[in-house]
Amino acid sequence: MELFDFERDTQRNLLPKDGTVNYFGTVFTEEEANRYFDILLNTIAWKNDETIIFGKKIITKRKVAWYGEREFEYTYSKVTKKAQLWTPELLQLKKQVEAKCGDTFNSCLLNLYHSGEEGMAWHSDAEKDLKRNSAIASVSFGAERKFAFKHKETKETVSLNLQNGSLLIMKGTTQSHWLHRLPPTRKVHAPRINLTFRTIET
Numbered sequence: 476m477e478l479f480d481f482e483r484d485t486q487r488n489l490l491p492k493d494g495t496v497n498y499f500g501t502v503f504t505e506e507e508a509n510r511y512f513d514i515l516l517n518t519i520a521w522k523n524d525e526t527i528i529f530g531k532k533i534i535t536k537r538k539v540a541w542y543g544e545r546e547f548e549y550t551y552s553k554v555t556k557k558a559q560l561w562t563p564e565l566l567q568l569k570k571q572v573e574a575k576c577g578d579t580f581n582s583c584l585l586n587l588y589h590s591g592e593e594g595m596a597w598h599s600d601a602e603k604d605l606k607r608n609s610a611i612a613s614v615s616f617g618a619e620r621k622f623a624f625k626h627k628e629t630k631e632t633v634s635l636n637l638q639n640g641s642l643l644i645m646k647g648t649t650q651s652h653w654l655h656r657l658p659p660t661r662k663v664h665a666p667r668i669n670l671t672f673r674t675i676e677t
């Protein structure tokens with residue numbers, strides 16, 4: 476197999492063990508991706524994220540929003556938030572993503588990174604509100620950014636670039652054994668929007 480085909484093979488697990496990550500590459504055309512970027516930028520109720528670090532409330536530069544099929548209460552970065560109801564475009568995106576990966580989702584966390592200087596530190600998405608070992612689908616629009624995984628015990632790392640209009644799935648025991656992050660970079664000046672479709676335990 477050519478290297479190109481190998482990288483495009485969505486059945487390939489990017490993790491060597493203890494979880495499954497599939498990168499589907501771009502699943503939206505550049506035109507569709509740019510259109511979604513603009514719509515989301517203008518229709519989502521973006522807010523600066525709040526978190527507690529060493530007992531102090533911190534306001535992040537990165538903006539976030541939380542949507543779902545119900546007004547779920549959800550604790551993320553140690554602060555409890557209430558989901559807003561799906562917008563028409565988010566519901567459409569959710570259906571497109573579900574059709575591609577075969578999993579279903581009932582909520583979505585959105586992140587807006589204004590430039591490469593904004594990122595997200597090492598974490599795993601294993602909050603108690605999330606259904607255990609359920610798939611998380613990550614859709615990216617805008618600037619291409621590096622994304623990395625680190626095994627919690629062995630510290631081995633795996634990284635890839637998340638392209639404009641791309642889809643990445645994390646599933647199985649990935650969140651129990653691996654951390655992930657979006658490293659900050661001085662090389663990227665353009666903004667990026669990321670959506671992670673998730674399943675809240677109901």
Ligand SMILES: O=C(O)CCC(=O)C(=O)O
Pocket residue numbers: 584586595600613622637655657669671
């Ligand atoms: O922006 C990204 O690609 C990752 C976001 C993320 O890990 C999260 O929202 O939990």
Ligand SMILES: [Fe+2]
Pocket residue numbers: 598599600655
């Ligand atoms: Fe995450």
